[in-house]
Amino acid sequence: MARITASVYTSHVPAIGAAMDLKKTEEPYWQRVFSGYEFSRRWLQENKPDVVFLVFNDHATAFSLEMIPTFAIGTAAHYKVADEGWGPRPVPDVEGAPDLAAHIAQSVIQQDFDLTIVNKMDVDHGLTVPLSLMCGEPKQWPFKVIPFAVNVVQYPVPSGMRCFKLGQAIRKAIESFDEDLNVQIWGTGGMSHQLQGPRAGLINREWDNRFLDRLIDEPEELAKVPHMEYVEEAGSEGIELVMWLIARGAMADVAGGAKPELKHRFYHVPASNTAVGHLILENT
Amino acid sequence: MARITASVYTSHVPAIGAAMDLKKTEEPYWQRVFSGYEFSRRWLQENKPDVVFLVFNDHATAFSLEMIPTFAIGTAAHYKVADEGWGPRPVPDVEGAPDLAAHIAQSVIQQDFDLTIVNKMDVDHGLTVPLSLMCGEPKQWPFKVIPFAVNVVQYPVPSGMRCFKLGQAIRKAIESFDEDLNVQIWGTGGMSHQLQGPRAGLINREWDNRFLDRLIDEPEELAKVPHMEYVEEAGSEGIELVMWLIARGAMADVAGGAKPELKHRFYHVPASNTAVGHLILENT
Amino acid sequence: MPLDKPYKNVPGTTIFDAEQSRMGYWLNQFCMSLMKAENRDRFKKDERAYLDEWPMTEDQKQAVLARDLNRCIQLGGNIYFLAKIGATDGKSFQQMAGSMTGMSEEEYRNMMIGGGRDPKWGRK
Amino acid sequence: MPLDKPYKNVPGTTIFDAEQSRMGYWLNQFCMSLMKAENRDRFKKDERAYLDEWPMTEDQKQAVLARDLNRCIQLGGNIYFLAKIGATDGKSFQQMAGSMTGMSEEEYRNMMIGGGRDPKWGRK
Numbered sequence: 001m002a003r004i005t006a007s008v009y010t011s012h013v014p015a016i017g018a019a020m021d022l023k024k025t026e027e028p029y030w031q032r033v034f035s036g037y038e039f040s041r042r043w044l045q046e047n048k049p050d051v052v053f054l055v056f057n058d059h060a061t062a063f064s065l066e067m068i069p070t071f072a073i074g075t076a077a078h079y080k081v082a083d084e085g086w087g088p089r090p091v092p093d094v095e096g097a098p099d100l101a102a103h104i105a106q107s108v109i110q111q112d113f114d115l116t117i118v119n120k121m122d123v124d125h126g127l128t129v130p131l132s133l134m135c136g137e138p139k140q141w142p143f144k145v146i147p148f149a150v151n152v153v154q155y156p157v158p159s160g161m162r163c164f165k166l167g168q169a170i171r172k173a174i175e176s177f178d179e180d181l182n183v184q185i186w187g188t189g190g191m192s193h194q195l196q197g198p199r200a201g202l203i204n205r206e207w208d209n210r211f212l213d214r215l216i217d218e219p220e221e222l223a224k225v226p227h228m229e230y231v232e233e234a235g236s237e238g239i240e241l242v243m244w245l246i247a248r249g250a251m252a253d254v255a256g257g258a259k260p261e262l263k264h265r266f267y268h269v270p271a272s273n274t275a276v277g278h279l280i281l282e283n284t
Numbered sequence: 285m286a287r288i289t290a291s292v293y294t295s296h297v298p299a300i301g302a303a304m305d306l307k308k309t310e311e312p313y314w315q316r317v318f319s320g321y322e323f324s325r326r327w328l329q330e331n332k333p334d335v336v337f338l339v340f341n342d343h344a345t346a347f348s349l350e351m352i353p354t355f356a357i358g359t360a361a362h363y364k365v366a367d368e369g370w371g372p373r374p375v376p377d378v379e380g381a382p383d384l385a386a387h388i389a390q391s392v393i394q395q396d397f398d399l400t401i402v403n404k405m406d407v408d409h410g411l412t413v414p415l416s417l418m419c420g421e422p423k424q425w426p427f428k429v430i431p432f433a434v435n436v437v438q439y440p441v442p443s444g445m446r447c448f449k450l451g452q453a454i455r456k457a458i459e460s461f462d463e464d465l466n467v468q469i470w471g472t473g474g475m476s477h478q479l480q481g482p483r484a485g486l487i488n489r490e491w492d493n494r495f496l497d498r499l500i501d502e503p504e505e506l507a508k509v510p511h512m513e514y515v516e517e518a519g520s521e522g523i524e525l526v527m528w529l530i531a532r533g534a535m536a537d538v539a540g541g542a543k544p545e546l547k548h549r550f551y552h553v554p555a556s557n558t559a560v561g562h563l564i565l566e567n568t
Numbered sequence: 569m570p571l572d573k574p575y576k577n578v579p580g581t582t583i584f585d586a587e588q589s590r591m592g593y594w595l596n597q598f599c600m601s602l603m604k605a606e607n608r609d610r611f612k613k614d615e616r617a618y619l620d621e622w623p624m625t626e627d628q629k630q631a632v633l634a635r636d637l638n639r640c641i642q643l644g645g646n647i648y649f650l651a652k653i654g655a656t657d658g659k660s661f662q663q664m665a666g667s668m669t670g671m672s673e674e675e676y677r678n679m680m681i682g683g684g685r686d687p688k689w690g691r692k
Numbered sequence: 693m694p695l696d697k698p699y700k701n702v703p704g705t706t707i708f709d710a711e712q713s714r715m716g717y718w719l720n721q722f723c724m725s726l727m728k729a730e731n732r733d734r735f736k737k738d739e740r741a742y743l744d745e746w747p748m749t750e751d752q753k754q755a756v757l758a759r760d761l762n763r764c765i766q767l768g769g770n771i772y773f774l775a776k777i778g779a780t781d782g783k784s785f786q787q788m789a790g791s792m793t794g795m796s797e798e799e800y801r802n803m804m805i806g807g808g809r810d811p812k813w814g815r816k
């Protein structure tokens with residue numbers, strides 16, 4: 001039986017990828033960011049998953065305005081690293097987990113989530129930066145990845161509660177897969193940031209930390225927070241945080257199991273325009 | 285306020301389009317098919333909608349295997365007629381209703397249906413054959429169309445109950461639109477047919493007619509029928525009938541209003557490989 | 569894959585699910601390419617050469633060349649995609665469907681006029 | 693459109709909804725074309741000529757030529773799409789975001805190092 005052993009939450013700021021690719025990680029500005037991931041890299045080596053179910057959003061890379069899926073699951077065997085306008089990041093391509101992904105798609109659609117199935121997709125910084133943060137610079141990524149893309153670009157985006165319930169459906173799907181697999185689920189994006197308009201640069205340290213508290217302790221209550229609060233308090237791109245609720249919804253306690261153990265928590269301002277938040281929760 | 289005045293149900297067999305395009309409608313074989321739509325064309329002229337919300341499935345035309353949306357709503361202003369392999373049908377292009385479509389998308393996503401928004405799509409026989417059947421051969425279609433595509437090609441397809449509930453959400457969305465519009469909702473595809481394998485040509489007259497009875501009188505019960513029954517009783521492509529439940533779910537009686545009036549019912553075998561079914565239900 | 573696939577037991581029928589879809593990915597994408605008149609022309613001119621542009625298996629290519637639709641479906645093809653081959657050949661959907669049944673074109677057409685195949689066909 | 697759009701009232705912020713998306717369709721699709729190196733080269737060589745290949749409004753073209761991102765957003769642009777212009781110009785996301793605030797690059801950078809913009813900014 002496949003099982004979800006842990007969930008990881010992290011911002012996916014493109015400048016973090018650039019800092020690694022341009023060998024700036026030792027600069028004090030960036031050292032402060034990467035210091036928050038030292039524990040995480042050790043932890044991941046000791047807790048290596050077979051598959052990571054990676055929730056992210058595409059940033060106008062794989063999906064143009066021709067077609068905007070609310071939820072898209074990648075069922076391909078292989079994903080290329082996208083050229084977002086400055087050439088592809090010099091990181092390995094991503095290996096998929098088609099059997100498990102197809103199984104999850106089938107199960108989750110039958111649980112009344114109207115997924116879009118994607119068999120071809122280049123993956124952007126939303127997916128590769130979390131991999132870089134957690135894995136460093138390996139020759140190839142040490143596990144398979146199921147990319148799961150959420151529309152947070154064009155409104156209306158899915159509600160926090162819809163995301164939280166989707167996480168529960170994903171958990172059921174994974175736990176009904178016959179193969180003995182260690183699966184982690186990662187929620188990425190956020191924390192507070194605004195990339196547009198005269199209000200660009202907004203950071204809300206207090207709101208972010210309360211979000212982290214509540215994500216750990218009362219995720220179902222947190223899932224009730226309406227979109228407008230994200231936009232008003234965490235900036236227009238802070239809405240990406242709804243994706244963390246998908247990962248959180250997939251943890252055992254939500255289905256009546258034991259509370260997860262908090263292995264790591266980190267918060268830092270700034271990375272480029274963004275607050276960086278990061279959590280690791282383990283199912284016990 | 286926009287309101288749904290009626291729903292129309294019809295098969296969308298490609299050979300019916302070909303019969304019209306090749307001027308074969310007077311041949312006895314086809315005359316029998318088109319006779320079932322004589323009333324409907326008159327009825328439509330007397331009950332001309334501003335917009336038709338047209339539920340259909342794409343037949344590997346606009347959507348390849350790269351991306352397979354469970355539910356896709358067209359929000360474009362214009363749709364071209366697709367070349368399905370023998371050149372585009374000689375029928376007018378389709379004008380969209382972008383404002384209403386965007387409004388429905390917003391409302392329905394907020395009701396927890398995970399739509400894919402489509403801004404560019406060529407429409408195939410699934411959409412144009414119902415238009416031809418109901419309108420004949422006008423220079424341009426006499427109303428705007430919101431194309432709504434349902435995945436019935438790759439399993440798992442959405443359940444009958446999911447479709448029925450989606451219809452209810454669409455009704456709420458349409459009735460909360462501020463403009464005074466007469467909207468019809470059409471469900472297309474079916475009835476029993478199988479296009480593949482040694483079992484091709486299957487027709488189940490008894491099951492089809494019971495489906496029509498129940499769609500009129502007890503749609504919620506009908507919505508509980510599992511996929512397997514469609515495949516076993518109505519053939520592998522009979523599954524298209526789940527789309528009729530979207531249109532039926534949008535009728536007033538489902539939300540506690542009056543029962544719709546049955547204006548027209550027609551059933552005929554065969555058109556090419558398929559049984560042809562057709563209903564018109566009016567909200568009273 | 570522990571989820572039920574009860575549709576595996578329907579006689580004479582292949583349900584196009586994720587597994588079939590993966591197997592038939594390039595076969596089906598090849599079919600879709602025939603929606604462009606230019607590609608239809610190139611395919612008609614030299615079928616083998618055109619097929620060789622696609623990362624399909626040799627079995628899939630042979631099945632296409634032989635217009636063996638049952639075999640194409642077995643190898644992951646989906647009928648809505650395969651229909652583009654028929655359209656390119658100028659065949660009707662009825663001719664295509666009939667070709668999978670072992671019946672002659674006339675037999676199949678007459679069966680349909682007579683009300684179609686009995687839904688109890690092939691059941692125990 | 694009777695559905696609430698409460699996000700219309702957030703200061704200094706444009707929410708990219710279906711309405712904006714329709715207005716900005718070609719502007720944003722132009723931006724996406726810059727994901728191909730070949731198109732970036734053609735754009736850099738003659739920006740105006742490249743823009744004229746797209747059915748954008750003159751206002752949209754002028755806003756792109758002026759790199760006026762606030763104006764681009766007003767005209768339907770979305771920041772994730774517009775970012776491709778910045779990438780083509782070799783600008784960082786911080787430079788792009790800062791350019792919309794009326795601050796100098798250094799002022800903006802220092803504001804971020806100092807903890808970012810106060811979330812109460814612009815509120816009544």
Ligand SMILES: [Fe+3]
Pocket residue numbers: 012057059126189190240
């Ligand atoms: Fe992001």
Ligand SMILES: [Fe+3]
Pocket residue numbers: 296341343410473474524
């Ligand atoms: Fe169909």
